[in-house]
Amino acid sequence: MRDLRKAVVALAVAMLVSGCGILEPRLPEAKPAIPAEWPIPATTAAPAPGSVTSTADIGWRDFFADAKLEEVIAQALANNRDLRVAMLNVEKARAQYRVQRADRVPSLEASGAMARSGGDNRPMTEVYTADLGVTEFELDLFGRVRNLSDAALQRYFAVEENRRSAQLTLIAEVAGAYLTLAANQEQLRVARSTLQTREESHALTVKRYELGAVSALELNQSLTLVESARAETARFAGQVAQDTNALNLLVGATVAPGLLPTAFDEPVTGLASLPAGLPSEVLLRRPDVLAAEHELRAANANIGAARAAFFPSITLTGAVGYASDELSGLFDAGTSTWAFVPKVNVPIFEGGRLRANLGVATADRDIALAQYERAIQAAFREVADALALTTTLAEQRAAREATVAAAAEADRLSSARYEAGRDSYLLRLESQRTLYLAQQTLVATRLAEQVNRVTLYKVLGGGWQEQGP
Secondary structure, three states, rough: OOHHHHHHHHHHHHHHHHHHHHOOOOOOOOOOHHHHEEOOOOOOOOOOOEEEEOOHHHOHHHHHHHHHHHHHHHHHHHHHHHHHHHHHHHHHHHHHHHHHHHHOOOOOEEEEEEEEEEOOOOOOOOEEEEEEEEEEEEEEOHHHHHHHHHHHHHHHHHHHHHHHHHHHHHHHHHHHHHHHHHHHHHHHHHHHHHHHHHHHHHHHHOOOOOOHOOOHHHHHHHHHHHHHHHHHHHHHHHHHHHHHHHHHHOOOOOOOOOHHHOOOOOOOOOOOEEOOEEEHHHHHHHHHHHHHHHHHHHHHHHHHHHHOOOEEEEEEEEEEEEEEEOOHOOOOOOOEEEEEEEEEEOOOOOHHHHHHHHHHHHHHHHHHHHHHHHHHHHHHHHHHHHHHHHHHHHHHHHHHHHHHHHHHHHHHHHHHHHHHHOOOOHHHHHHHHHHHHHHHHHHHHHHHHEEEHHHHHHEEEEEOOOOOO
């Protein structure tokens, strides 16, 4: 009979332990309802040779072709305060996980005490004790402690992915600020060149006016162009200064003048052509999508912990040590003591608190699932938008280049016809305005194309490692 009881008890314990994993529900499947592939040919305008299966494997030093920009990005990764906060949040989450994980193993504590007592009708007594034992260790029969530990681990993983996402964002922002500065410097160069040309033209107009060859109307029209170009030059000079300040803020320190861009002639980025039919599953490697997945797993683990709260919990407290009424004889023979205090807590009436906690945990899981699906949908749209702009921006740039060439030729012919007296000065002014506007638009289009390449690299998950394999 005694053996049968032992077998029954052992079986019950085994069933309880095996039931630990049953309380956490199966992770629900995300259904973001996105196509398996992007609906447009996944090619880029960058003429870099070769192809890659995953853009996330391209290191940022391999992606950017400008050595100065690479150095600026390296400084930003070392000095940017927002990224530093993200890294400290990772350290905090790691420490919080370790705190939660410590509940899964017993904690040994050593203590020593002296108790002195007495009274009016009682003699004074002293008791010295020294103990080593375990206090309030919960037997994790239903997986509550383990689920809480797993949830803390998944939150730590989520914070780590958020740190990677912050790094990707920082790299893209630094590159965008660098490209914007280079573009505005080019706009400033065009404005200064235009101002110089118009001042020279105005000087000739003044001489012709003094000789009576042109009217006061043409003289003032020429002066209007000069002052307009002067205002544009001042405006772009201010933008260049603001762009420099913005870049310094992102880097977290003053960027050396030698690292600032000096021209906007060659592309500073490169991205190998993506294979047609690139599957949308590559989005699952994006840090923000991975962070949302870990948050979902953490919320799912919390459901297991909330379910385990409905069942009895057993905590153990035990200690071995010594007790004596004299300090000098504390460790003598015959002074050893021990204590073993198991405690069973059975929830009977909680006023609906346990069921409400389970409802909160379930709702949190459903919210995390919706946010996970939303992250995948948003990532798909960002990539699709960047890919859609790749082809159109390349076509726009080619058209703008042709426009500038045609406007320059038209300006040359208009100048010759005006000097020959065949066209009015109004047509000459119009040709100058057209050329200047075409030059400005070309710079803006080239900037948009370069920034879109950086955006495509970022939204595909690139930038989390310095160099690719």
